[in-house]
Amino acid sequence: MGIDKEERSFREEEVICQHENQAMSQKIFDNVEVLAQELINSFEELKVIVIDGIDGSGKSFLATELASRLNAVHLDLDTFLDREKGGFKDYLRYEELKRTYEKSLGKNTIIIIEGVCVIEVMERLYLKPDVRIYVKRLIAGGMWxxxxxxxxxxxxxxxxxxxxxxxxxxxxxxxxxxxxxxxxxxxxxxxxxxxxxxxxxxx
Structure with missing residues (x-):
């Protein structure tokens, strides 16, 4: 699969990659190496990737692996969450998140943002990702x-x-x-x- 078992493979996961362009409108991957290469090949200038999925699906693992392969900055929304409040979108520290995002921007810099409600968080920040990756956790028979x-x-x-x-x-x-x-x-x-x-x- 391209990743040692100890590092965790995508044998029990798949990711759906969505983009408005026909070059990569929607594709399914089960190998992080192939996904990283596809991202590199499909965009002349790739700036922002968001990784979405239900809690426990493997978003953080994928973000870490992709960040390593793409030399990208990884922003985990949980880092900006006031956890004791009992919610998510309304309890993120948006100003801190926006500052961190803006500091990470630069020529040839790719930013990966991941979290359980990432699309709506991006909307609140008035930001639009180049690519949305949705991670699915699979069970026996390939069922989601x-x-x-x-x-x-x-x-x-x-x-x-x-x-x-x-x-x-x-x-x-x-x-x-x-x-x-x-x-x-x-x-x-x-x-x-x-x-x-x-x-x-x-x-």
Whole structure:
């Protein structure tokens, strides 16, 4: 696969690369070396790459690997997050993020920005990426793990309700005295991630 097993391969992941130009409108990759080379070959001037995906999908790993191969600056949105607030987009330190971004700009500099709600964060900063990469976590048979989960409902609120019910059922399995009549409420961050990805899944 081009990456040692110890370094973690993309055997259980794939990335979808999207761009407005026909040269690379939407392609699927499972090898970081091939992806890096495709990015180099497809753009005369590549400045900003965003890496999107549900939490735990492998965004940070891919960003680190690509940054190494492209000699790029890697900005992780989590670095600018006030974690104790219980959300994401409304609790990022945008001024600090914008300053860091602007300091990183330069001739022949590529910036990789990754995070769970990265497209909407870029919109708040009035920035438009050259490329959006969406990381998918796969399970046996090549099925998209998080896609299967999101398909549980017709909208984000239905999925949130189903996940809360599953947590309630799981809790009752390990605690005979658990009060399963009480509402289980997902964190604000988890709800935000579910709602975001319903609106920003790759087509």
């Amino acid at each position: 793990f998080d896609g299967k989960f999101l398909d549980l409902g017709n909208n984000a609120d239905e999925v949130i309700k189903i996940e809360e019910e599953r947590i309630r059922e799981f809790s009752s399995m390990f605690n005979d005295k658990a009060d399963t009549t009480n509402d289980v409420v997902l964190s604000g961050l988890r709800k935000e991630i579910i709602r975001y990805h319903f609106g920003h899944l790759p087509h």
